Amino acid sequence: xxxxxxxxxxxxxxxxxxxxxxxxxxxxxxxxxxxxxxxxxxxxxxxxxxxxxxxxxxxxxxxxxxxxxxxxxxxxxxxxxxxxxxxxxxxxxxxxxxxxxxxxxxxxxxxxxxxxxxxxxxxxxxxxxxxxxxxxxxxxxxxxxxxxxxxxxxxxxxxxxxxxxxxxxxxxxxxxxxxxxxxxxxxxxxxxxxxxxxxxxxxxxxxxxxxxxxxxxxxxxxxxxxxxxxxxxxxxxxxxxxxxxxxxxxxxxxxxxxxxxxxxxxxxxxxxxxxxxxxxxxxxxxxxxxxxxxxxxxxxxxxxxxxxxxxxxxxxxxxxxxxxxxxxxxxxxxxxxxxxxxxxxxxxxxxxxxxxxxxxxxxxxxxxxxxxxxxxxxxxxxxxxxxxxxxxxxxxxxxxxxxxxxxxxxxxxxxxxxxxxxxxxxxxxxxxxxxxxxxxxxxxxxxxxxxxxxxxxxxxxxxxxxxxxxxxxxxxxxxxxxxxxxxxxxxxxxxxxxxxxxxxxxxxxxxxxxxxxxxxxxxxxxxxxxxxxx
Amino acid sequence: xxxxxxxxxxxxxxxxxxxxxxxxxxxxxxxxxxxxxxxxxxxxxxxxxxxxxxxxxxxxxxxxxxxxxxxxxxxxxxxxxxxxxxxxxxxxxxxxxxxxxxxxxxxxxxxxxxxxxxxxxxxxxxxxxxxxxxxxxxxxxxxxxxxxxxxxxxxxxxxxxxxxxxxxxxxxxxxxxxxxxxxxxxxxxxxxxxxxxxxxxxxxxxxxxxxxxxxxxxxxxxxxxxxxxx
Numbered sequence: 001x002x003x004x005x006x007x008x009x010x011x012x013x014x015x016x017x018x019x020x021x022x023x024x025x026x027x028x029x030x031x032x033x034x035x036x037x038x039x040x041x042x043x044x045x046x047x048x049x050x051x052x053x054x055x056x057x058x059x060x061x062x063x064x065x066x067x068x069x070x071x072x073x074x075x076x077x078x079x080x081x082x083x084x085x086x087x088x089x090x091x092x093x094x095x096x097x098x099x100x101x102x103x104x105x106x107x108x109x110x111x112x113x114x115x116x117x118x119x120x121x122x123x124x125x126x127x128x129x130x131x132x133x134x135x136x137x138x139x140x141x142x143x144x145x146x147x148x149x150x151x152x153x154x155x156x157x158x159x160x161x162x163x164x165x166x167x168x169x170x171x172x173x174x175x176x177x178x179x180x181x182x183x184x185x186x187x188x189x190x191x192x193x194x195x196x197x198x199x200x201x202x203x204x205x206x207x208x209x210x211x212x213x214x215x216x217x218x219x220x221x222x223x224x225x226x227x228x229x230x231x232x233x234x235x236x237x238x239x240x241x242x243x244x245x246x247x248x249x250x251x252x253x254x255x256x257x258x259x260x261x262x263x264x265x266x267x268x269x270x271x272x273x274x275x276x277x278x279x280x281x282x283x284x285x286x287x288x289x290x291x292x293x294x295x296x297x298x299x300x301x302x303x304x305x306x307x308x309x310x311x312x313x314x315x316x317x318x319x320x321x322x323x324x325x326x327x328x329x330x331x332x333x334x335x336x337x338x339x340x341x342x343x344x345x346x347x348x349x350x351x352x353x354x355x356x357x358x359x360x361x362x363x364x365x366x367x368x369x370x371x372x373x374x375x376x377x378x379x380x381x382x383x384x385x386x387x388x389x390x391x392x393x394x395x396x397x398x399x400x401x402x403x404x405x406x407x408x409x410x411x412x413x414x415x416x417x418x419x420x421x422x423x424x425x426x427x428x429x430x431x432x433x434x435x436x437x438x439x440x441x442x443x444x445x446x447x448x449x450x451x452x453x454x455x456x457x458x459x460x461x462x463x464x465x466x467x468x469x470x471x472x473x474x475x476x477x478x479x480x481x482x483x484x485x486x487x488x489x490x491x492x493x494x495x496x497x498x499x500x501x502x503x504x505x506x507x508x509x510x511x512x513x514x515x516x517x518x519x520x521x522x523x524x525x526x527x528x529x530x531x532x533x534x
Numbered sequence: 535x536x537x538x539x540x541x542x543x544x545x546x547x548x549x550x551x552x553x554x555x556x557x558x559x560x561x562x563x564x565x566x567x568x569x570x571x572x573x574x575x576x577x578x579x580x581x582x583x584x585x586x587x588x589x590x591x592x593x594x595x596x597x598x599x600x601x602x603x604x605x606x607x608x609x610x611x612x613x614x615x616x617x618x619x620x621x622x623x624x625x626x627x628x629x630x631x632x633x634x635x636x637x638x639x640x641x642x643x644x645x646x647x648x649x650x651x652x653x654x655x656x657x658x659x660x661x662x663x664x665x666x667x668x669x670x671x672x673x674x675x676x677x678x679x680x681x682x683x684x685x686x687x688x689x690x691x692x693x694x695x696x697x698x699x700x701x702x703x704x705x706x707x708x709x710x711x712x713x714x715x716x717x718x719x720x721x722x723x724x725x726x727x728x729x730x731x732x733x734x735x736x737x738x739x740x741x742x743x744x745x746x747x748x749x750x751x752x753x754x755x756x757x758x759x760x761x762x763x764x
Contacts, residue, residue: 302662405658407546411553413652414550414631437730508671
């Protein structure tokens with residue numbers, strides 16, 4: 001009966017969206033390194049820990065006030081809740097139960113709840129004995145009056161900061177990655193201290209006229225000498241003791257150098273990963289951004305223009321020289337291969353990225369990145385560069401929305417310049433938005449004053465704008481002439497005066513920037529006034 | 535008919551040669567190897583292989599004689615600079631257009647005597663940026679003006695005695711009468727620069743002024759005939 005109830009409850013949790021959302025929320029709050037919530041929570045906890053330790057130090061030798069006591073209780077309560085939540089997040093108990101239950105059902109043997117509970121308990125105990133959980137617990141325990149003896153453990157609150165400071169976490173990660181080297185060093189160190197202590201005791205015991213009274217003195221002296229600190233409170237008096245001291249100082253220097261080189265090399269190894277993680281974390285805070293794959297000549301031009309537009313973007317390049325160049329410009333850079341699924345996923349192709357620009361100088365790589373991006377996100381905009389004309393089709397097949405050929409565009413520009421230099425200047429002027437003249441597509445929002453209006457009623461001349469055409473997917477316009485099919489829409493060039501605008505149409509207008517912006521504002525205002533906001 | 539000599543990169547050269555009207559321009563492609571020359575010749579253009587470092591070889595293809603326009607499309611900027619200097623020393627009036635690989639070389643090419651520098655990568659970057667920020671507009675321009683549809687931007691110079699002489703630009707109403715949109719005017723009374731016609735300033739047209747219009751090829755041709763019919 002109990003087993004059935006537990007299994008039912010496990011299924012309930014599995015299907016409950018409220019439970020899943022709650023767990024996701026707390027995961028984002030406490031564990032997800034890329035979450036903005038966690039960032040705020042970490043800052044809050046750091047402040048709390050520092051404040052609590054400050055109050056403890058302030059209280060030394062004084063009777064704690066009522067407010068301090070209350071504050072302490074609040075802090076400890078928060079620590080306890082945090083501890084419990086982390087224990088809850090550590091493993092999904094209901095999943096473990098269901099996994100065993102379904103396995104038992106499939107293999108047709110009786111399901112034993114006790115076995116699942118044992119596994120769940122083992123998992124939770126694993127959490128309790130994890131280093132950070134121990135620190136958490138030690139930060140809570142001294143608050144209990146019965147355990148006042150543990151007050152010294154308050155210092156463990158400071159260790160709690162390891163949880164919240166990424167740099168501290170990185171340091172522990174570095175130490176962990178060099179575990180083997182550090183063990184070797186520790187064994188060597190232990191061996192040296194053992195030999196040094198024994199030797200100095202033999203040479204410098206009081207019977208020999210030395211100052212080393214017992215083995216603890218010998219151990220203390222060895223450690224102080226090996227660390228090249230040398231307080232001088234115990235100094236060797238005999239020639240044998242001095243020889244031991246000299247030998248220990250030299251070996252101490254070697255050990256110290258070895259230790260520093262291990263740490264430095266570990267940091268070097270981690271630096272790349274640390275930078276990438278930092279970039280991922282930063283991207284995670286952006287609501288939208290563009291991924292530029294390849295920081296060659298085209299990539300650099302695009303980055304410069306996006307920077308001018310204050311658009312957020314990230315550069316991915318596998319060449320170190322390009323990465324260094326982008327970094328010098330102050331851009332967000334990931335030094336990695338953009339064709340790897342993992343790199344694009346971590347960058348945020350499904351989490352904030354609005355477009356992928358494939359700009360490497362190699363069409364093979366561009367096709368591969370395009371394919372990978374399309375596979376990972378069927379909706380994202382992909383603009384790809386084709387260096388050879390024969391690869392244009394392949395890029396479209398791979399999923400590019402637009403393909404740009406540098407030599408084709410340059411060829412067009414040259415041909416226009418030769419044939420019609422003034423027309424060329426006009427095109428260039430419009431494209432580059434020189435003299436603040438631009439061409440813009442303005443949307444006819446539902447409810448705005450444009451909806452249902454005829455072109456003749458709008459008086460573009462008075463607004464100092466030129467209407468070039470209307471882009472629309474609405475079939476009611478099909479009867480008009482000068483229609484050019486473009487993908488799933490039509491472009492109506494120079495529409496007649498009786499052309500009636502419909503919601504969703506786009507007006508293509510030429511004009512000065514503030515003329516266009518003013519017209520756009522009027523459209524927006526009229527839409528809001530009409531209670532649209534739709 | 536103007537004579538054009540095209541040097542260098544075969545695919546870039548073909549892009550340009552294919553876009554120029556063969557009735558107005560006679561073009562010769564000069565490759566650095568037989569393979570490139572054959573590729574261009576297969577596309578139906580006159581092609582030859584010469585050493586561009588040799589001035590006599592340059593003269594032999596008509597530089598300093600009938601060649602009026604020179605395209606320098608080598609992949610290396612140093613080759614383009616060398617060809618520009620050589621050609622400029624032979625013919626002071628030659629129009630030289632060069633592409634640039636490294637943006638820093640643009641100034642060197644200008645100093646060498648080039649009239650116009652084209653940076654394919656910059657244009658490509660701009661186009662990509664345009665596609666990002668104005669996707670609708672760029673798609674329309676790509677598909678119509680630059681693409682398969684017959685919308686074009688054209689320039690029309692007003693000849694002496696044309697009916698447009700002394701007419702005000704605002705009275706033309708090209709959109710109503712000719713299905714064309716007047717984009718800009720080079721009003722030589724004011725300056726040699728293009729002025730966009732967006733109703734800000736009145737332009738009185740004179741002979742020698744240039745109109746820039748957007749519209750279907752047929753309408754442009756008819757309007758051009760009408761303007762030039764003195």
